[in-house]
Amino acid sequence: MNAFVPTARSKVKRLSERGNYDRQAVYAVVDAGLVAHVGYTIDGQPYVTPTVHWRHGDTLFWHGSAASRMLQTVAGCVPACVTVTHIDGVVLARSGFHSSINYRSAMCFGRAEAIRDPKAKEQALEAFVERLTPGRWAELRPVAAQELKGTLVVGMTIEEASVKTRSGGPKDDAEDYAMPIWAGVVPLRLTADAPVPDTKLNPGVMLPDSVAAMVAALKHPPGRSPC
Amino acid sequence: MNAFVPTARSKVKRLSERGNYDRQAVYAVVDAGLVAHVGYTIDGQPYVTPTVHWRHGDTLFWHGSAASRMLQTVAGCVPACVTVTHIDGVVLARSGFHSSINYRSAMCFGRAEAIRDPKAKEQALEAFVERLTPGRWAELRPVAAQELKGTLVVGMTIEEASVKTRSGGPKDDAEDYAMPIWAGVVPLRLTADAPVPDTKLNPGVMLPDSVAAMVAALKHPPGRSPC
Numbered sequence: 001m002n003a004f005v006p007t008a009r010s011k012v013k014r015l016s017e018r019g020n021y022d023r024q025a026v027y028a029v030v031d032a033g034l035v036a037h038v039g040y041t042i043d044g045q046p047y048v049t050p051t052v053h054w055r056h057g058d059t060l061f062w063h064g065s066a067a068s069r070m071l072q073t074v075a076g077c078v079p080a081c082v083t084v085t086h087i088d089g090v091v092l093a094r095s096g097f098h099s100s101i102n103y104r105s106a107m108c109f110g111r112a113e114a115i116r117d118p119k120a121k122e123q124a125l126e127a128f129v130e131r132l133t134p135g136r137w138a139e140l141r142p143v144a145a146q147e148l149k150g151t152l153v154v155g156m157t158i159e160e161a162s163v164k165t166r167s168g169g170p171k172d173d174a175e176d177y178a179m180p181i182w183a184g185v186v187p188l189r190l191t192a193d194a195p196v197p198d199t200k201l202n203p204g205v206m207l208p209d210s211v212a213a214m215v216a217a218l219k220h221p222p223g224r225s226p227c
Numbered sequence: 228m229n230a231f232v233p234t235a236r237s238k239v240k241r242l243s244e245r246g247n248y249d250r251q252a253v254y255a256v257v258d259a260g261l262v263a264h265v266g267y268t269i270d271g272q273p274y275v276t277p278t279v280h281w282r283h284g285d286t287l288f289w290h291g292s293a294a295s296r297m298l299q300t301v302a303g304c305v306p307a308c309v310t311v312t313h314i315d316g317v318v319l320a321r322s323g324f325h326s327s328i329n330y331r332s333a334m335c336f337g338r339a340e341a342i343r344d345p346k347a348k349e350q351a352l353e354a355f356v357e358r359l360t361p362g363r364w365a366e367l368r369p370v371a372a373q374e375l376k377g378t379l380v381v382g383m384t385i386e387e388a389s390v391k392t393r394s395g396g397p398k399d400d401a402e403d404y405a406m407p408i409w410a411g412v413v414p415l416r417l418t419a420d421a422p423v424p425d426t427k428l429n430p431g432v433m434l435p436d437s438v439a440a441m442v443a444a445l446k447h448p449p450g451r452s453p454c
Binding site: 034046069083087137172182186200201204208 | 242363425
């Protein structure tokens with residue numbers, strides 16, 4: 001099963017040639033993102049909450065305070081939607097109609113549940129830290145039992161998912177190319193600036209490889225489409 | 228009325244000191260964003276769809292194909308949630324527990340409806356183009372009636388909204404400061420690279436001020452919090 005099987009829920013309707021259900025395509029967009037937007041419903045009212053996420057196989061994880069309304073809600077195994085979006089550029093065509101955005105977006109559907117076993121919870125948090133900053137878990141002060149208790153980690157098996165992307169330059173109407181209008185793409189990317197050490201940093205503590213690796217990865221985000 | 232009045236729906240529960248309901252704070256986060264995530268529900272299933280947005284007063288606008296499921300759904304005056312998020316940095320504390328993200332996020336609630344009057348629709352689209360690229364509307368090939376017909380523009384009056392932000396360095400437990408662990412912030416920002424002209428650009432057409440202004444704004448996004 002190398003692709004998710006779309007139903008009416010995840011099938012890309014508009015510009016269906018931009019849609020992709022391959023697992024690897026979904027994973028690539030999800031993994032290249034730092035933040036996901038989690039959709040859930042309380043009493044008929046939809047909510048969209050941003051959160052950092054990570055993935056293992058077909059399971060998406062996110063976490064936060066055990067008192068979080070978002071986490072308490074989604075942990076109840078209710079239908080959820082987790083969307084990860086990258087903005088790769090503004091496409092400036094010769095008409096407003098054909099102007100567009102270059103993007104990669106993954107929409108994942110499923111039901112989340114709380115990871116209750118403390119050992120599994122701690123392993124999930126370790127996977128999160130290691131995904132962002134490989135090697136940092138061992139550098140950090142160990143997790144206290146009280147902290148683990150106050151943290152809610154949820155996992156959502158992706159039942160179905162789709163990726164939608166646009167890349168490349170403007171596609172104008174044939175007769176518009178003759179017009180003296182500038183057209184092209186302004187590439188956009190999330191970029192990291194130089195790390196800013198804490199003002200209370202102990203003298204002599206150097207930037208570790210774990211953090212340097214994250215900065216390097218964010219300077220050249222994996223899976224970014226060329227414009 | 229300089230602030231939105233929060234109800235249980237928009238009141239920031241967790242870390243309530245990070246919450247803000249001032250109109251100007253909401254506007255600043257919304258306007259600094261290129262993309263919003265729109266939450267809506269179909270048959271009990273929440274969906275989160277990314278889209279470009281713009282704002283006039285308390286009204287949020289977004290648009291797309293008249294065939295879009297998202298737009299057809301939200302235009303039905305159903306409860307919606309529109310969230311705009313900026314990721315300003317990764318906060319690396321001396322413990323995993325206090326590690327965090329610097330962010331600004333606005334969550335807006337309301338019900339959208341279609342802008343049906345062609346004149347109002349065109350004016351809304353002009354406002355969108357002018358927000359991103361001031362002066363470009365006049366440069367573009369005019370909108371065709373057929374294009375306007377195929378475009379669905381929705382407007383959502385913000386009934387209530389909240390902004391949540393985190394900025395600054397790590398806040399560690401007092402006893403952890405003595406540990407020889409690197410701590411600090413890796414600042415992040417969405418940045419524009421040099422515009423890439425369309426390969427079919429007419430010779431002699433120069434980059435207009437409208438596009439240059441967008442590139443400059445994205446290089447120094449307004450409202451970005453210092454780290």
